[in-house]
Amino acid sequence: MAAEEKIWVKFKLNGCQVGKQISPRRTLLEMLREDFALTAVKEGCGKGECGACGVLFNGYPINSCLKLAVTLCETDEILTLEGLAEDPLMKKIQNAYVNEGAVQCGFCTPGMLISSYSLLKRNPNPSEATIKESLSGNICRCTGYEKIVSAVKRAGEESD
Numbered sequence: 001m002a003a004e005e006k007i008w009v010k011f012k013l014n015g016c017q018v019g020k021q022i023s024p025r026r027t028l029l030e031m032l033r034e035d036f037a038l039t040a041v042k043e044g045c046g047k048g049e050c051g052a053c054g055v056l057f058n059g060y061p062i063n064s065c066l067k068l069a070v071t072l073c074e075t076d077e078i079l080t081l082e083g084l085a086e087d088p089l090m091k092k093i094q095n096a097y098v099n100e101g102a103v104q105c106g107f108c109t110p111g112m113l114i115s116s117y118s119l120l121k122r123n124p125n126p127s128e129a130t131i132k133e134s135l136s137g138n139i140c141r142c143t144g145y146e147k148i149v150s151a152v153k154r155a156g157e158e159s160d
Contacts (some may be wrong), residue, residue, distance in 0.1 A: 011072040011086045014038075014083025022069050029053045029064040032080060040081035040110040041099050045138070049136030054111035063137070081110045089159060090117055096155035097148070104142035112138050117150045124159050126152070 004114035010019040013036065020035055032038045033053070041064055050142050055064045056079040064116040072078070084090040092118040096102075103109050112135065119126055126134070131152045132145075140148065 005071050009070055009072045010074045012075075012077040014079060017074075018070075024068070026067055026069045028055070028067040028072070030077070031056055031069040032078070034065060038080045039081050042107060042110060044107065044111075046157075049139070050108070051111040051115065053113040054080060054138065056114060056118060059118075059121075061115050061137070081113055084117060087117075087153075089120060092158050093099075093117055093152070093155040096151040096158065100147050100151040100152040100154055102147040103138075103145060104135045108140040108142075112140065112148055113151045116155065117130065119152065120156050122160060125156050128153065 006021040007024050008019060008021050010017065012018070020031065021089050022031055022035070029041055029043055033042045033043075041055060042052035043065060044050035046065050048066040051063060053064040053103070053132050054061050056062075057067070058072065058077055082091075090113065093113055097113070107137055115135050119131065123130065128131075128149060135145070135152070
């Protein structure tokens, strides 16, 4: 069996220009976790239904399990939770999640935080309906969502 051809990709990851030679079948999720050790990106369903693998792609949340890494280009920017660790808005969101008791097992939390951050960057004072719509691509099996919605609302209010 012949060795699989690798393809070189270059893109911006958490503020730094990076490059990697990868298999054309590799997902962004696999590359982030296995090649860059960014483990906040989780694989839940592997089918784009749970949101645990959420990252920001050029400023918008996507499911990294659905994106082939070879589709990235030099002008693309990927932000993971690790890349937002020092962002003041992310710190407010994380504090609100803790204060509202919105975290239980924690598996969905990175994806929820990415979706929350994306929403609050665009709309610092969203309605409850807007928050629910924004988080609709994220599944949580533990909290029942009300505390998560409250946390996003609180973070938005504290950002005013």
